[in-house]
Amino acid sequence: MVLNTVHNPWYISEMHILLRLLLALLLGGLVGFEREQSNHAAGLRTNILVCLGSCLLMLLSMYGFSAFVDEPNVRVDPARLAAAVITGIGFLGAGTILFTGKSITGLTTAASLWVVSAIGLAVGAGFYFASATATIMVLVTLWAFNKLEKRYISTKRAHLLKIKADDLSQALLDINGLLTEHKIVIRKILLEECEGEGEGEGDQIMLQVYITLPKSEALLMLLDKIKHLEGVRWVSSE
Template sequence: MELLATHNPWNISELHILLRLLLALLLGGLVGFEREQSNHAAGLRTNILVCLGSCLLMLLSMYGFSAFVDEPNVRVDPARLAAAVITGIGFLGAGTILFTGKSITGLTTAASLWVVSAIGLAVGAGFYFASATATVMVLVTLWAFNKLEKRYINIKKEHLLKIKAKDLSQAMIDINGLLLDRKIIMRKMLLEECEDDDEGGQVMLQLYITLPKSETLLVLLDSIKHLEGVRWVSSE
């Protein structure tokens, strides 16, 4: 009872500060190492710095203003700087999101930075079990779920085929028959005349397709290339 009575929630020893900063470095480094192995923009050092900085700001928010606690007309809010970190990390995460043509990349990296900042805040506040458990869950999500996603979800990814053909009617019949035989689903088709056509009569077909598990994109492109009337084919 005497220890509880003399304990000051606004003070922390230098040893505990060091332990919390080291734990933030370790947990942020674990997530950063996974991102580095996957060759993402925010890798080992970025995640360590985000987690370490969040932990330091949480420590500052909770214990950095303890000298002013007993001052009149002063109200100390331990969560004030933590709220600013959550808002500010959004700008760093936005920098990792890229829009390339018809796809958006970097969302997972941005989300991992946001979670790493939350882990750093949790470590700074002394929630060791919660921060360690969250780190394990993040690693499972980034590694194990990524394997499942590539195996069961990305297989059904939509592909864009661009086909330049000379004889439109014959090419359409051959391509449609090829897709039906291989059970390839055509989502959308666009047709336009080639502006740089020197020979005349050539058209550009744009097909949005979804491949089945048994089909590979390279084999399909090679099959379309050898169809009568097809000049060239590409994929995005």
């Protein structure tokens, strides 16, 4: 009877349940710690909860309905809840993606949540080697590849310049000439007319210029040059 219980694929001991939940907590915590160190929205606790919840649902999917295995009209599908987890985690990941008007952020955090949920499912299914190896690979990707990307790949940065000026035609010509001289790509320009701040001042314009700034170009130096252009009242950057 004991042998039948041990070799029963629908049975898992409480000790093994505890082991898998603790391992999910540990692996999710490692990824979450890296995200927390980088000040991302989904940090330590979020990643732990995602991994732990995924592991619990995988355990439930595999062993929670073992009492109904011998029923003639019941089909037990251990992968059904796992598929629902993968689909559902997309909604949580979507909440970390932000569109700021000039760039999209949070894609890596959303992807890390998705991978952490997969790690939790793998731990719940008993794939210890695969889940541990995947965690190491995720940490290498998030930390080491991030350093590599910042140094060799991410050579350009997006910025929004807000410029208030007097003369429309002259301001556009001067700003365009300055940006072209510094090899700065203009992605989009928004123009808005506004009233002068002081008495006797004519109408002014507000320019919102979305640019791609080369990594070697100093933003403060560029703002100072724009500020000293004729007719420019003030300039700011986001």
